[in-house]
Amino acid sequence: MQSPRNSFAPGREVPAEAPPQRAASRWRIDGLHFEPKLEHEYRLHMRADQRTSTLVCLITALGIWLIFIGLDLTRLDGWAAMLAGDRDVPLAITLRLVTLGVLLIQISMLATQHLPSAYHRLSMLVLALIGATSTFIANMFKLRGLPQADIAQLVIIAAVFLPVGLTFLQSSAVALFVALFTAALGFVMLREPAHLTEHIRLSILLFFAVFVGGVGAWLRERAQRDQFLLRRMLHDHAMSDPLTGIANRRGFEDNVSSALQQARRDGVPIVFAILDVDHFKRYNDYYGHQAGDEALRLIAGTIATAGRRPMDLAGRLGGEEFGLLLYDVAPDKGLARLEKLVAAIEELRIEHAASPTADHITISIGATAFDGRELMPELYRRADAALYASKALGRNRVEFSATTKVEALSMETRRRA
Incomplete structure (x- = not known):
């Protein structure tokens, strides 16, 4: 049988090059960088994962810093020096206190788990x-x-590369700043030949320490990224449907639960829908399961396209049943989008000679609106009732559950079945 120009005939391969290419791009590491969305996830993960070690390092630094403030006041005879008009001592004490204040802010953020987007900049500022x-x-x-103790600068360079929530590039930038600042300030403040000779040796050691610390940090971050990527891929595989590539039931329900919580906080509307391919068992019996799999892949791609906005969700609930969540969409606009989806499935022109509804594959949709309070089971129950009503009213259509009338029709249909 000759298929129309834009039709899908059973046995014809569904183009599958684009998704694998996108997946390969998503999971690739370019140097020490992922694609933007995954990179953002990695940095949030690293920041949370290293929160405890960062807190330990900062509390240790705070204790050492307080000890040195006391020693400075004693060894420099700070109060007498300030009274005598020595400007270096007040400046030194001021620098100590400013650093102490930033340290306390950073520790407070970590202790309360309040980590703003500029958190890494504050960490870099503390170390600098x-x-x-x-x-x-x-x-x-x-x-x-x-x-x-000139060796203190070497210790600081080493501390910069500790696991304190910074990336390799961020740590390297701070370490290089410390080395350059130390070298430059020494040539400005120190004039005696003996001091300068000693300072040159120290500067060389600091740059060597930056290089060695940087190599170690690069290797460590590369290993961390590999581990993160592996865990992320395993998680995605566990949450995705191997046939269609969209979320499986577990992944979809987990994401829906998170979306409902977010919608409660934001006070935004949600449209939740369950979609079922009409007479799909007859399709499998007539054309075979391989053709059925190809059809499901094509249908899933069309459904995923309908949920194209960032917070929209699409998933395969099992067999020929799919779920779709439209975030921040009012019921009337959600209904219009679902009706377009029904039309889009028809436009695929997937031949279905065994269907009593049409000569091509169609879908029935049951949808409902989130009331701002309910949990997913209640939302799912109402959408499922609307789906049964959609089938009872002729299939290849959308039924929106706005009243209990739909649920009553669904119950009557099930009773007769």
């Missing part, structure tokens, strides 16, 4: 302030002939 302040005070000690 610690490095800059320590450099300034160490040079002050040298100028006054007091004992100082």
Whole structure:
């Protein structure tokens, strides 16, 4: 039998190149970077995963910082120096206190799990302030002939590369800043040849430490990204339907539950629909299961296209039954979109000679609107009742459950069946 120009004939392969290409692009690591959406997920995951280690590091840094503030006041005779008009000592104390304040803000965010989008910038600022302040005070000690620990800068460089919620590039930028600032400030503050010779050696060591720390951080982040990617792929495979590529029942229901919670907070409308391919058992019996699988893949792609907005959801509930959630859509607009979907399935012109409804595959849809309070089981029950009503009223149509009349019709249909 000759198929129309835009028809799908049983046995004809459904184009499947695009989805795998998109999947390959989504799961590829370019250097140390995913595609934008996955990269955002990775950074949120890393920030949450490293929250405890970051908190431990910052509390440790806070304790050390408080000890050094006390030592500075004692060793520099801070109060007397300030009274005598020494401007370096007040500046050093101010830098210590500013860094202390930023440390406390960062610790408070981690303790309360309130992590804004600019959180990584605050982490970078804390580390940069610690490095800059320590450099300034160490040079002050040298100028006054007091004992100082140049190795502290090496420790700070190492600390920058600890798991504190920063990426390799962010950590490298901070470490390089600390090394450059230390080198530049030493040449500005230190004038004696002995100090300069010692400072040059220290600067070389700092840049070497940046290089070694950077290599280690790159290798660690690469391994972290590989592990994240593997877990994410396993999760996606567990939540997706292997035949159609859209969400399976478990993945769809999990996402719907999250969407309902979000809708309650945002106060936005939702349209929830259940879709069923009409007379699909007859299709499988007539054309075979392979043709049935090809038809389902094509239908699933059309349904997924109908849920094209970011918060819309589409999933295969099982067999020839699909679910669709339209987020932030009023009932009248949702009904119009579902009616277009019914027409779009018809336009596929998938031949169905065994159907008493039409000579091609059609779908029936039962839909309902979220009332802002109910849970998914109640929403599903009303959409399912509307689906039975849609079938009872002739199929190849949308029935919207706005009243209990639809549910009564559904119950009567089931009773007769």
